[in-house]
Amino acid sequence: MNWSDEQKLESMTRIGMEVRLIDRQTGRETLWGVVKDEVAIVVEDAKHVIQRIRLVDDARRNGDEYGYRTGTFFVDRQGRIKWAQYSQALTETQLQELLSLAKKKGWPVL
DSSP states (O other): OOHHHHHHHHHOOOTTOEEEEEOTTTOOEEEEEEEEEEEEEEETTEEEEEEEEEEOGGGOOTTOSEEEEEEEEEEOTTSOEEEOSOOOOEEHHHHHHHHHHHHHTTOOOO
């Protein structure tokens, strides 16, 4: 990856953008929330992110105000930055449950 591509990756963010999910049963797209913050690391030719998403009222479960989604920005063959199309989208409780399962298995997570 060249310096220009690395700079493009570093600058990519979805903060402030809406997150829409597609219902697998109906194919309908619904608003899930808005990206409020991100943490990210660039590894080789990809920027791996965790997004903190403020959920819309209809998407809130278990009293969670926020949800999280992991994803990746990458440089395509034409040098354009793309967002990985299929990313997880989980509420805080769901992410905590998933991370606790990893921790129980001895994975080095917080």
